[in-house]
Amino acid sequence: MWLLLPILLYSVLFLAVRHIYSHWRRKGFPSERAGISWSFLHQAYRREFRHVEAICEAYQMGRERLLGIYCFFRPVLIVRNVELAQTILQQSNGHFNDLKWDYVKGYRRFNLLEKLSPIFATKRLSEMFTHVQRVGDHLISYLLDIEQAQGGALELDLQQMLRVYAINVIGNLIYGLDVNNFEQKDHILSSYVSAGHTSLQSFTLSRLPQKSSFTYRLRDLIKQGVEHREEHGLIRKDILQLITRFRNGNDISGDKWQIDIDNEQDKLLSIKRVAKVAEDLLKVSLDSISSNITLTLFEILQEPLIVEKLQTEIKELSNENGSLKFEELDGLKYLDMCLKETVRKYPPLPIIERICRKSYTLPNTKFTIDEGKTLMVPLLAIHRDEKYFSEPMKYKPLRFLHSEKSGDCKSNAFIGFGIGGAQCVGQNFAKMVIKVALIKLLQNFHLELDATLAETIEISHQPAPFIRTKDGLKVRLKRREIKPKFYN
Numbered sequence: 026m027w028l029l030l031p032i033l034l035y036s037v038l039f040l041a042v043r044h045i046y047s048h049w050r051r052k053g054f055p056s057e058r059a060g061i062s063w064s065f066l067h068q069a070y071r072r073e074f075r076h077v078e079a080i081c082e083a084y085q086m087g088r089e090r091l092l093g094i095y096c097f098f099r100p101v102l103i104v105r106n107v108e109l110a111q112t113i114l115q116q117s118n119g120h121f122n123d124l125k126w127d128y129v130k131g132y133r134r135f136n137l138l139e140k141l142s143p144i145f146a147t148k149r150l151s152e153m154f155t156h157v158q159r160v161g162d163h164l165i166s167y168l169l170d171i172e173q174a175q176g177g178a179l180e181l182d183l184q185q186m187l188r189v190y191a192i193n194v195i196g197n198l199i200y201g202l203d204v205n206n207f208e209q210k211d212h213i214l215s216s217y218v219s220a221g222h223t224s225l226q227s228f229t230l231s232r233l234p235q236k237s238s239f240t241y242r243l244r245d246l247i248k249q250g251v252e253h254r255e256e257h258g259l260i261r262k263d264i265l266q267l268i269t270r271f272r273n274g275n276d277i278s279g280d281k282w283q284i285d286i287d288n289e290q291d292k293l294l295s296i297k298r299v300a301k302v303a304e305d306l307l308k309v310s311l312d313s314i315s316s317n318i319t320l321t322l323f324e325i326l327q328e329p330l331i332v333e334k335l336q337t338e339i340k341e342l343s344n345e346n347g348s349l350k351f352e353e354l355d356g357l358k359y360l361d362m363c364l365k366e367t368v369r370k371y372p373p374l375p376i377i378e379r380i381c382r383k384s385y386t387l388p389n390t391k392f393t394i395d396e397g398k399t400l401m402v403p404l405l406a407i408h409r410d411e412k413y414f415s416e417p418m419k420y421k422p423l424r425f426l427h428s429e430k431s432g433d434c435k436s437n438a439f440i441g442f443g444i445g446g447a448q449c450v451g452q453n454f455a456k457m458v459i460k461v462a463l464i465k466l467l468q469n470f471h472l473e474l475d476a477t478l479a480e481t482i483e484i485s486h487q488p489a490p491f492i493r494t495k496d497g498l499k500v501r502l503k504r505r506e507i508k509p510k511f512y513n
């Protein structure tokens with residue numbers, strides 16, 4: 026009897042696991058041979074398992090447009106064809122809805138992301154530009170001060186500096202504070218950066234931990250900021266101002282910044298919810314901004330010709346009193362292509378993930394994905410696929426200029442900011458912030474990367490999901506004279 030019990034338990038467990046691991050075969054999908062090896066268990070135990078790399082490897086297996094795999098005990102369907110991925114993500118309304126941004130107030134249900142997207146409209150961004158410019162100047166002054174203190178050439182980890190730059194942008198624009206973490210090293214946002222996101226073990230945004238030890242301290246910042254603005258009718262042209270307007274039921278798609286106060290019970294968002302939105306924006310923007318600037322520098326500093334082209338373009342800016350003009354940023358086409366090429370080669374979000382909410386027959390196929398199952402579009406693997414981008418591991422910004430004519434890339438294969446209704450709402454904001462940092466760095470410094478060091482730099486999505494260089498990016502900086510355009 027006592028012997029039978031463990032045998033029975035073992036058999037039930039065995040059958041349950043076998044059932045899970047045969048899901049795709051039973052449904053008729055092309056699938057990988059499922060199995061758990063000792064090396065897999067060892068990696069998982071030591072938390073060294075590289076999800077992103079494993080999914081990229083699965084992408085490279087075989088030729089089918091779809092492949093069923095297993096992430097631990099989760100059946101996951103990988104879409105290996107860009108056209109099919111686009112059709113699914115654009116046309117599957119209601120089948121893969123992400124409930125994270127859904128919000129219910131009284132009898133009203135709405136999607137917060139959709140409602141808040143006017144925050145990132147061009148007109149709004151142009152008015153927020155002063156803050157971004159000031160944050161860019163803080164970065165440069167800080168570097169110039171250390172350079173002066175060291176009496177000339179300076180070598181430092183730019184990746185770390187750029188994380189501070191990104192958190193300063195977030196502090197100023199999302200949290201609405203005149204904060205400079207290059208100087209205020211004990212500020213809560215400084216601690217957030219130095220904590221290094223060790224709690225991030227998952228690999229997609231939808232699985233970001235909902236709360237961290239910082240959640241409550243960040244909520245206090247939001248509470249003070251929002252209440253101060255509401256009580257004193259303060260106007261500060263930033264993201265927090267527009268979220269506060271929305272909280273009070275004010276239209277944010279126009280151009281007013283003034284907050285018209287609503288009754289407490291009619292407010293659309295509680296302070297807790299505003300704080301959650303702010304923290305979500307912080308989580309999606311911190312690494313994406315800093316990694317894009319870092320990796321753009323990493324690539325261009327190995328190609329003097331690219332730096333030369335960028336310098337030529339940047340020289341055309343009017344640069345009166347050392348200030349940039351928002352309207353001129355749009356004309357920097359070569360810089361645009363560099364940023365896009367960085368997102369292509371190093372997408373900060375390597376995988377788009379959707380959970381199926383209502384079973385869905387995949388377009389132009391005989392397959393149906395069931396409710397509860399996960400679908401993934403491995404955009405890192407797609408961006409590095411020779412079929413879509415020639416010489417994918419080469420950094421070639423001009424591939425986006427010649428596009429299909431030269432065969433350098435299939436224009437619709439770039440999906441670095443997502444596809445369809447769930448595209449990145451902050452992409453124009455991100456481009457503005459990234460451009461300001463790069464322009465100011467290139468205007469003020471000669472930057473040099475040690476060639477032998479460059480070869481050994483390890484870039485990975487570890488810890489997942491965000492991409493970064495493992496040991497930072499050591500760069501030598503030497504001050505250069507900048508002149509307004511009319512002196513050039």
Ligand code: HEM
Nearest residue numbers: 230309310313317374377441442443444447449450451455
């Ligand atoms: C180079 C920088 C960035 C890249 C490449 C990027 C890319 C992406 C991608 C691929 C998605 C997922 C879309 C999907 O699931 O279909 C996304 C979502 C999103 N992005 Fe960005 N992003 C960047 C910067 C930013 C910034 C600076 C902000 C805000 C200030 C932002 C706000 C968001 C938000 C709110 C979402 C929705 C997140 C969610 O549903 O969980 N992004 N982004």
